[in-house]
Amino acid sequence: xxxxxRSVAVLGVMSILTLGATAAVAATSDExxxxxxxxxxxxxxxxxxxxxxxxxxxxxxxxxxxESDTTERANAIAEGADxxxxxxxxxxxxxxxxxxxxxxxxxxxxxxxxxxxxLFATGQRKNFVMQxxxxxxxxxxxxxxxxxxxxxxxxxxxxxxxxxARGKGTYDTICFMCHGTNGKGEEGFARIAGQxxxxxxxxxxxxxxxxxxxxxxxxxKRTNPRMEQVTQNLSDEDIRALANYIASLx
Numbered sequence: 001x002x003x004x005x006r007s008v009a010v011l012g013v014m015s016i017l018t019l020g021a022t023a024a025v026a027a028t029s030d031e032x033x034x035x036x037x038x039x040x041x042x043x044x045x046x047x048x049x050x051x052x053x054x055x056x057x058x059x060x061x062x063x064x065x066x067e068s069d070t071t072e073r074a075n076a077i078a079e080g081a082d083x084x085x086x087x088x089x090x091x092x093x094x095x096x097x098x099x100x101x102x103x104x105x106x107x108x109x110x111x112x113x114x115x116x117x118x119l120f121a122t123g124q125r126k127n128f129v130m131q132x133x134x135x136x137x138x139x140x141x142x143x144x145x146x147x148x149x150x151x152x153x154x155x156x157x158x159x160x161x162x163x164x165a166r167g168k169g170t171y172d173t174i175c176f177m178c179h180g181t182n183g184k185g186e187e188g189f190a191r192i193a194g195q196x197x198x199x200x201x202x203x204x205x206x207x208x209x210x211x212x213x214x215x216x217x218x219x220x221k222r223t224n225p226r227m228e229q230v231t232q233n234l235s236d237e238d239i240r241a242l243a244n245y246i247a248s249l250x
Contacts, residue, residue, distance in 0.1 A: 080148025167245030
């Protein structure tokens with residue numbers, strides 16, 4: 001605000017009062033502008049979230065249609081198992097990752113997996129390897145992979161029990177609404193129960209950086225208005241505790 005004001009010569013008390021009044025008006029205008037912009041951004045986030053949810057419903061219907069037929073589901077699992085050979089080096093043959101910063105896919109909600117494959121394919125979620133793979137999968141491949149991984153049991157991962165106990169309160173406050181009280185997710189939301197703590201920590205810190213405007217544009221791998229909203233006030237200690245609690249869920 002001050003940088004936009006011209007330099008003035010203050011010659012007396014009246015001049016000082018005039019300058020103060022002008023500054024107050026300018027400050028009020030700036031505050032109103034900030035509120036308007038904030039409201040606009042909020043509306044944009046709401047619209048984006050609604051679009052995400054609408055697409056999730058569509059993908060969920062595709063998954064349900066395949067899973068409702070026993071033969072179709074069995075074929076999807078078999079075909080998905082074959083396609084998963086391309087993914088095994090990072091995510092493990094059965095979807096249980098061997099790398100701490102790579103997510104488990106085993107037992108994941110299939111509609112969520114399908115959604116993420118779509119986002120990689122379109123470049124909305126960024127990772128060179130995943131974008132290359134997903135863009136070469138057709139819709140049937142993606143559906144089969146999603147159903148295959150969802151059928152695999154997730155293996156327990158190590159976690160810090162003391163941190164997990166601290167993280168429960170945070171989870172029960174901000175996470176259960178989408179991911180469920182047991183972390184298994186519903187209706188296309190991600191299953192996070194049993195996820196590797198290192199991966200969860202990295203993901204939550206990235207969402208927080210996005211929310212606070214601290215992300216390097218080259219490092220923005222994904223965005224999600226809801227996740228950015230709930231992570232913006234979490235400390236590193238909160239995130240570590242929350243990640244260990246999530247890892248403890250079965």
